[in-house]
Amino acid sequence: MNLPKAELAERLKLKQFPRSAKYDPQWVLENQMGPSALWLTEWVCERMELKKGMRVLDMGCGKALSSIFLAREFGVEVWANDLWIKPAENWARIREAGLEDMVFPIHAEARSLPYAEDFFDAVVSMDSYHYYGTDDCYLSYFAKFVKSGGQMGMAFPGLVRDFDGAVPEHLTRKQKSGGVFWAEDCWSFHTVEWWRNQWGRSKLVDVEHVDLLPEGWRIWLDWERTIVAAGANHFPADDEALEADQGRYLSFVRMIARRRS
Ligand SMILES: C[S@@+](CC[C@H](N)C(=O)[O-])C[C@H]1O[C@@H](n2cnc3c(N)ncnc32)[C@H](O)[C@@H]1O
Known part of the structure; x- marks a missing residue:
């Protein structure tokens, strides 16, 4: 890491996310795969009722930071499900965290899950659901793995408002880092209204809450600057696009x- 640990810890300390601030900042940055998994998880958990011993599915857990956080903070058992990250890699992290009795790494594609119906007390997903959950048929497949009455909590990048025409120029121009923010995958970014309709029309779930992370763009920008300063970024930085955006379009959506x- 290019930054001293104390400075890293200071940068990762947000007053709205006190639980996340307790985690080793180097561990958090070394295992990041995008906007802070811990912050998003803490935000989602504000609206969830997680109790000790519950069975929780963490869909698209990446390097299992959110899974480890859930087990530590709430005493739940977590099925840490991911596609791109090998379960053996996550198992090493889980063992290192001393949570081998509580977090179970699973390799499975979102559309081909190996679980029994009605198995989970809750499902969560950070920065992942938008990769598959925009499919109109997905919720009816996914919801059946949660018991009736069980909660579903997600957070992922989204839009403050739809574009009025083409993608705004500040999201498509090449940044100094060499990267362009708006990749084809970003078409999975949608507004709160879009997501509320996507789930609200279904008879399978009652939507309890859909909102944007207050100052989401700024939190994302500060995160991006920190990972660049620390030399922990895997991709060209997007700070220029986020700064130019000023929260006009980019934020995070939470859905419970x-x-x-
Ligand atoms: C941007 S990463 C975020 C990882 C982690 N949740 C985090 O916040 O650090 C997106 C994750 O979604 C998972 N994912 C994407 N498409 C998936 C699919 N079709 N089935 C299962 N997982 C998927 C990937 O394996 C990846 O780890």
């Missing part, structure tokens, strides 16, 4: 729902 009986 409950499986109907």
